[in-house]
Amino acid sequence: MSPLLPKLSLLLAAALPASALAAPAAAESQPTVVLAGRLIAEPGEPSLGPHTLVIRDQRLSRIEPGLDAGIEPGARVLDLSQATVLPGLIDLHVHLAIDTNADTTTNASGPRLALATASYARRLLRAGVTTVRDTGDNSGVTYAVRDAIDGGLLEGPRILAAGRIISRTGGHGAKRAEPDQVPYPPAACDGPESCRRAVRQNIEDGADWIKITVSGSGRESGGRPDAAPILFEDEVVGAVSAARQADRPVAAHAHSTAAINLALRSGVRTIEHGTYFDQESVALFKRQHAYLVPTAFVARYVESKLGTFAGGRDGQSVDDLRAWTQAAKAGPGRAWRAGVPLALGTDGGPSFAPTATALEVQYYVDSGVPLPEAVRAATSGNADALDLGKELGRLRVGYRADLIAVDGDPQRDASQLLRMRMVMRQGRLVCLDDCVEAAAGSPAP
Numbered sequence: 001m002s003p004l005l006p007k008l009s010l011l012l013a014a015a016l017p018a019s020a021l022a023a024p025a026a027a028e029s030q031p032t033v034v035l036a037g038r039l040i041a042e043p044g045e046p047s048l049g050p051h052t053l054v055i056r057d058q059r060l061s062r063i064e065p066g067l068d069a070g071i072e073p074g075a076r077v078l079d080l081s082q083a084t085v086l087p088g089l090i091d092l093h094v095h096l097a098i099d100t101n102a103d104t105t106t107n108a109s110g111p112r113l114a115l116a117t118a119s120y121a122r123r124l125l126r127a128g129v130t131t132v133r134d135t136g137d138n139s140g141v142t143y144a145v146r147d148a149i150d151g152g153l154l155e156g157p158r159i160l161a162a163g164r165i166i167s168r169t170g171g172h173g174a175k176r177a178e179p180d181q182v183p184y185p186p187a188a189c190d191g192p193e194s195c196r197r198a199v200r201q202n203i204e205d206g207a208d209w210i211k212i213t214v215s216g217s218g219r220e221s222g223g224r225p226d227a228a229p230i231l232f233e234d235e236v237v238g239a240v241s242a243a244r245q246a247d248r249p250v251a252a253h254a255h256s257t258a259a260i261n262l263a264l265r266s267g268v269r270t271i272e273h274g275t276y277f278d279q280e281s282v283a284l285f286k287r288q289h290a291y292l293v294p295t296a297f298v299a300r301y302v303e304s305k306l307g308t309f310a311g312g313r314d315g316q317s318v319d320d321l322r323a324w325t326q327a328a329k330a331g332p333g334r335a336w337r338a339g340v341p342l343a344l345g346t347d348g349g350p351s352f353a354p355t356a357t358a359l360e361v362q363y364y365v366d367s368g369v370p371l372p373e374a375v376r377a378a379t380s381g382n383a384d385a386l387d388l389g390k391e392l393g394r395l396r397v398g399y400r401a402d403l404i405a406v407d408g409d410p411q412r413d414a415s416q417l418l419r420m421r422m423v424m425r426q427g428r429l430v431c432l433d434d435c436v437e438a439a440a441g442s443p444a445p
């Protein structure tokens with residue numbers, strides 16, 4: 001195939017409306033065959049030997065041992081016989097539209113923020129992250145990017161978006177914008193009725209999840225181990241019950257012990273950060289089938305800039321902040337040893353490298369989580385936490401064809417996840433370094 005052809009087709013696609021981008025039926029049913037040298041079908045279980053995977057209509061239609069399972073004529077063949085194939089990574093805590101290094105060239109305006117968000121989404125996908133949950137964006141940009149990706153206008157991961165962060169007036173995530181930030185309407189939760197209203201407004205706007213903040217930031221005094229929750233119990237219950245009525249799960253930001261346990265008792269699905277969970281929390285996690293998303297990545301980031309993040313209005317001292325980063329970094333291992341269901345997220349966004357999710361896997365290991373369990377958290381654990389465990393996070397017949405390939409065995413060497421050999425989302429191959437070659441594949445004999 002001429003190297004010009006795929007580029008030409010991309011140019012044509014860019015000029016067409018979204019509806020025209022849906023692949024024609026014939027192309028949809030053309031199967032792709034992946035020859036995998038090693039297969040991680042069920043993360044956490046031992047890696048398997050060579051397998052052949054057939055993908056048709058965006059899903060895995062056949063998985064068989066060996067590399068000679070019979071390739072039907074016309075199939076596109078991806079020879080990954082020297083690589084390991086596993087489910088795409090999932091990141092349960094990103095902020096696609098929050099750029100902590102904001103300046104006039106990034107998100108100083110809505111249009112610039114939208115472009116930065118779209119660009120970051122594409123980089124995430126190329127880093128092997130095929131699904132994300134966005135845990136808060138007060139600008140509304142993430143909904144637009146999610147819908148553009150779903151419509152085929154943009155390349156990026158599947159996005160489950162929480163929209164505006166719901167907190168009390170002046171609470172973490174719902175503070176009034178600074179003069180140089182993109183303005184947004186705060187989703188204030190002050191009393192149960194307003195909490196229900198804020199949840200319902202978010203759902204009306206398009207939220208897939210609901211994000212509430214039950215403690216202050218880890219940087220603030222409200223994030224200390226013994227800090228009182230920043231919401232009252234009836235406010236948390238109001239938000240959770242309105243979300244449940246509309247079949248939306250709730251993610252709760254909580255650092256202090258009292259905030260974590262209040263959120264768990266109120267029925268949230270995930271605890272974000274969860275730095276100071278105690279024995280009561282462990283029992284509540286298990287009883288409520290809730291998941292912990294410890295975000296060691298952001299703790300390391302804050303640790304690297306203690307001088308920048310300490311102090312300020314309601315801030316912590318350098319020593320207190322260092323103690324928080326150390327507790328947060330130890331969180332994954334402490335949770336795993338206690339038997340808390342582990343999910344995985346980073347708190348990453350456009351100011352960070354898109355390999356944050358892969359690094360978080362290594363940080364789990366650094367805190368004492370066995371590597372296969374960390375890989376499980378980043379794939380099937382996250383899929384289960386999203387209640388999408390029958391669609392994503394494993395490689396089984398009928399599952400969506402979200403898969404990645406890396407050189408070595410990532411259940412023995414986490415650094416393998418830093419370099420993708422292949423990324424596929426919903427059966428569509430993603431361009432990595434050499435887009436033309438990747439798009440063409442090799443025809444079956």
Ligand SMILES: [Zn+2]
Nearest residue numbers: 093095135347
């Ligand atoms: Zn966050």
